[in-house]
Amino acid sequence: MACTFPxxxxxxxxxxxxxxxxxNHPGYGKIGGRVVxxxxxxxxxxxxxxxxxxxxxxxxxISGYCPRPETVEVVRKLCAxxxxxxxxVVDPVLGDNGKLYVQETIVPEYERLMVECPVSLTTPNxxxxxxxxxxxxxxxxxxxxxxxxxxxxxxIPNVVILSIEIEGQLYAVGALRESQSIKQKLTSxxxxxxxSEERDGLAIFYFPIQKLDCNFNGSGDVLTAIVxxxxxxxxxxxxxxxxxxxxxxxxxILKKSIQIETQKTGKQVSHVxxxxxxxxxxxxxxxxxxxxxxxxx
Amino acid sequence: xxxxxxxQSHVAHGYVGGKAAVFPLxxxxxxxxxxxxxxxxxxxxxxxxxxxxxxxxxxSSIFHGLDSIQMQYDAVLSGYIPNAELIDEVSRYVKRVxxxxxxxxxxxxxxxxxxxxxxxxxxCVARYRQLLNERIIDIITPNQFELELxxxxxxxxxxxxxxxxxxxxxxxxxxYVVISSLExxxxxxxxxxxxxxxxxxxxxxxxxxxxxxxxxxxxxxALLLDKFYTYVENEDANIHTLTxxxxxxxxxxxxxxxxxxxxxxxxxKKAEGYNIDQPVGIINDAATMKYFELKVIQAKDYYSIxxxxxxxxxxxx
Ligand SMILES: Nc1ncnc2c1ncn2[C@@H]1O[C@H](COP(=O)(O)OP(=O)(O)OP(=O)(O)O)[C@@H](O)[C@H]1O
Ligand SMILES: Nc1ncnc2c1ncn2[C@@H]1O[C@H](COP(=O)(O)OP(=O)(O)OP(=O)(O)O)[C@@H](O)[C@H]1O
Ligand SMILES: [Mg+2]
Ligand SMILES: [Mg+2]
Numbered sequence: 001m002a003c004t005f006p007x008x009x010x011x012x013x014x015x016x017x018x019x020x021x022x023x024n025h026p027g028y029g030k031i032g033g034r035v036v037x038x039x040x041x042x043x044x045x046x047x048x049x050x051x052x053x054x055x056x057x058x059x060x061x062i063s064g065y066c067p068r069p070e071t072v073e074v075v076r077k078l079c080a081x082x083x084x085x086x087x088x089v090v091d092p093v094l095g096d097n098g099k100l101y102v103q104e105t106i107v108p109e110y111e112r113l114m115v116e117c118p119v120s121l122t123t124p125n126x127x128x129x130x131x132x133x134x135x136x137x138x139x140x141x142x143x144x145x146x147x148x149x150x151x152x153x154x155x156i157p158n159v160v161i162l163s164i165e166i167e168g169q170l171y172a173v174g175a176l177r178e179s180q181s182i183k184q185k186l187t188s189x190x191x192x193x194x195x196s197e198e199r200d201g202l203a204i205f206y207f208p209i210q211k212l213d214c215n216f217n218g219s220g221d222v223l224t225a226i227v228x229x230x231x232x233x234x235x236x237x238x239x240x241x242x243x244x245x246x247x248x249x250x251x252x253i254l255k256k257s258i259q260i261e262t263q264k265t266g267k268q269v270s271h272v273x274x275x276x277x278x279x280x281x282x283x284x285x286x287x288x289x290x291x292x293x294x295x296x297x
Numbered sequence: 298x299x300x301x302x303x304x305q306s307h308v309a310h311g312y313v314g315g316k317a318a319v320f321p322l323x324x325x326x327x328x329x330x331x332x333x334x335x336x337x338x339x340x341x342x343x344x345x346x347x348x349x350x351x352x353x354x355x356x357s358s359i360f361h362g363l364d365s366i367q368m369q370y371d372a373v374l375s376g377y378i379p380n381a382e383l384i385d386e387v388s389r390y391v392k393r394v395x396x397x398x399x400x401x402x403x404x405x406x407x408x409x410x411x412x413x414x415x416x417x418x419x420x421c422v423a424r425y426r427q428l429l430n431e432r433i434i435d436i437i438t439p440n441q442f443e444l445e446l447x448x449x450x451x452x453x454x455x456x457x458x459x460x461x462x463x464x465x466x467x468x469x470x471x472x473y474v475v476i477s478s479l480e481x482x483x484x485x486x487x488x489x490x491x492x493x494x495x496x497x498x499x500x501x502x503x504x505x506x507x508x509x510x511x512x513x514x515x516x517x518x519a520l521l522l523d524k525f526y527t528y529v530e531n532e533d534a535n536i537h538t539l540t541x542x543x544x545x546x547x548x549x550x551x552x553x554x555x556x557x558x559x560x561x562x563x564x565x566k567k568a569e570g571y572n573i574d575q576p577v578g579i580i581n582d583a584a585t586m587k588y589f590e591l592k593v594i595q596a597k598d599y600y601s602i603x604x605x606x607x608x609x610x611x612x613x614x
Binding site for chain 2: 005008009011012013015016017018021022023024028030031032033034036040043044045046047048050051052260276278279281
């Protein structure tokens with residue numbers, strides 16, 4: 001849901017198929033409403049099929065929170081049929097910080113979806129990435145190994161991991177599969193053109209991000225919306241520019257959300273329950289200068 | 298930040314109900330809490346659709362959820378509610394919201410039908426009359442058919458119009474009444490505006506665009522809420538502020554419709570490879586209908602328009 005407004009604001013006609021119908025998100029500790037029955041999700045998708053050709057109507061299909069294994073199955077059946085021109089983005093929402101927030105049986109459902117469907121971009125967080133690649137990541141060499149395993153398993157050309165902590169520093173990581181060798185400006189090495197090292201056709205880059213002393217709800221959804229838009233705009237190719245732009249915008253939104261919350265409560269805040277994407281919508285119009293990028297050798 | 302609770306229908310594809318109302322409000326800085334009364338694939342004008350209405354138990358659970366996190370709103374907007382049980386739930390919750398915060402503005406759009414055709418269950422009419430008795434509504438925006446259903450008589454003259462409007466003010470204590478569309482001449486829709494503390498009814502004449510639009514009423518009431526809230530912030534609400542807010546909402550609505558028609562005709566030509574004489578959306582024809590969905594996203598820059606360009610007239614009876 002936090003995905004719809006930023007996409008619309010960036011010019012997308014969004015056909016939103018709801019997978020839950022709650023009063024608020026679980027971060028409040030109390031909740032009303034319920035999960036949308038997977039059959040009902042299936043019904044709505046079938047209804048769409050009655051008026052448009054869902055396999056090629058859309059420029060992009062984004063899959064987010066699916067609360068039940070059967071919901072993932074419904075999404076998989078739809079996505080498996082998508083025509084090659086459709087960009088499929090999958091945010092495999094499973095959990096965070098070592099904890100699943102879905103049933104365990106949903107993990108293999110996601111694996112199947114990611115194997116069988118033509119996914120162009122996926123945006124797991126570290127916990128989700130570790131679950132799906134079956135590798136623990138605590139160093140750059142772990143990451144490289146895990147990314148290779150992930151790639152071998154799923155063959156997804158573009159991967160973004162929203163945040164990874166390595167030696168006390170937070171990073172956002174991008175990985176892209178290259179069919180031929182590419183020339184890159186190694187900004188960490190002061191702009192000499194160099195042939196990038198090519199191993200298994202996989203290039204991995206990263207940006208350090210500043211860790212904010214605060215927990216957020218919904219930051220993943222907003223980032224997915226912003227990354228997906230930048231990704232599509234760039235011809236469905238993840239580049240350092242794409243990820244940098246998205247990260248800078250998100251960072252603005254997070255920092256200002258803390259400010260707004262602090263002003264409202266008059267206290268130091270450690271948990272922002274609702275990031276202020278509507279109040280901060282102008283950030284989406286920004287045209288930020290790119291951050292220096294680093295490559296995993 | 299201003300906050301609004303919007304209680305509307307949801308469609309995955311197309312722009313009616315919440316899909317027509319929420320985005321324009323968000324672009325104007327409203328934090329929108331969205332509660333869906335139905336969850337459909339598309340609006341019923343396509344002839345086929347799938348999905349279902351929310352159960353009253355689920356709606357009640359959502360409202361209790363909002364209660365338990367002590368939500369307060371600057372405004373409440375309600376639109377399509379398909380049956381009487383759901384109207385009860387909405388009525389109960391809005392009453393609680395207004396008890397929490399008495400100056401919450403409730404804009405109630407009694408969506409029931411249009412041009413003699415009812416698109417909610419029959420039992421809604423009586424239940425809506427009960428809701429009117431709760432004295433929680435600040436602004437009401439029926440079209441002519443809905444006004445006739447609520448008041449129980451036909452509007453054939455300006456005298457009838459005045460009686461109906463007075464009934465809403467005096468019997469139901471609704472301060473602000475906007476009749477979103479009244480039969481006019483062949484080329485115009487009339488829109489009437491009245492405030493409880495003023496004897497005048499103001500009217501606008503809107504040139505009809507010959508096309509098939511859906512969701513226009515939902516867009517219009519959302520825009521009206523935004524403009525009304527913005528205009529009354531600085532002054533007391535009276536017939537002039539209300540008329541000015543309606544004018545701006547009508548002006549924006551007209552621009553959205555012109556854009557929708559233009560883009561619809563263009564897309565139709567491009568996709569179908571030919572130009573039909575008058576490519577208006579045809580009801581129950583999915584193939585045509587889809588080109589004339591309101592261009593709510595493409596019209597993003599219109600929603601901030603500050604002044605209306607229509608002229609209002611005082612109605613003589
Ligand atoms: N405390 C923080 N400090 C700095 N950045 C943060 C923080 N929390 C989140 N972010 C930013 O938000 C992005 C997404 O956060 P996260 O990795 O938690 O995603 P997620 O787990 O998918 O989120 P969600 O559970 O909301 O879907 C990160 O890339 C990072 O830029
Ligand atoms: N075909 C049209 N041409 C020009 N303007 C229109 C047209 N249809 C609607 N409008 C504009 O939209 C406004 C609201 O439309 P209308 O009253 O038809 O909505 P409605 O759906 O009947 O209302 P409700 O949602 O309250 O039932 C009208 O006042 C008019 O300004
Ligand atoms: Mg996530
Ligand atoms: Mg209507």
